[in-house]
Amino acid sequence: MFKVYILFSKILDRYYTGFTGDEINERIRRHNSNHRGFTGTANDWTLKCLEENFTEQQARSREREIKNWKSRKRIEELIRKYKT
Numbered sequence: 001m002f003k004v005y006i007l008f009s010k011i012l013d014r015y016y017t018g019f020t021g022d023e024i025n026e027r028i029r030r031h032n033s034n035h036r037g038f039t040g041t042a043n044d045w046t047l048k049c050l051e052e053n054f055t056e057q058q059a060r061s062r063e064r065e066i067k068n069w070k071s072r073k074r075i076e077e078l079i080r081k082y083k084t
Contacts, residue, residue: 002059004066006049006075007031009042015075016045017066019059024050049079 003024007016016039020027028047031039039045054062069075 001052002054002056004051004054004059004062005047006066006079007039007045008048009039009045011042011044015048015072017063017075019054019063021056021059049082051082 002019002021004017004019005024005027007018007028008014009016016031018027018031024047028045031045032043034040034043051062066075066078
């Protein structure tokens with residue numbers, strides 16, 4: 001099954017949304033490694049939200065939906081929903 005996740009970096013003060021079929025801890029470890037790309041510019045990414053049990057197509061669609069919000073406020077509302 002696939003997962004959609006939201007990470008946060010204090011260094012960048014930014015959120016990152018992605019999806020994966022891998023174990024989430026391994027995926028976060030790779031985001032925190034030195035690599036090219038958006039998340040490679042910081043190494044303090046922490047998991048803020050995780051939605052699970054998607055097919056690959058559903059996960060892609062959900063990731064795109066969240067990214068299309070282009071709203072920090074809406075992302076933080078989603079995160080609060082999952083913390084309660």
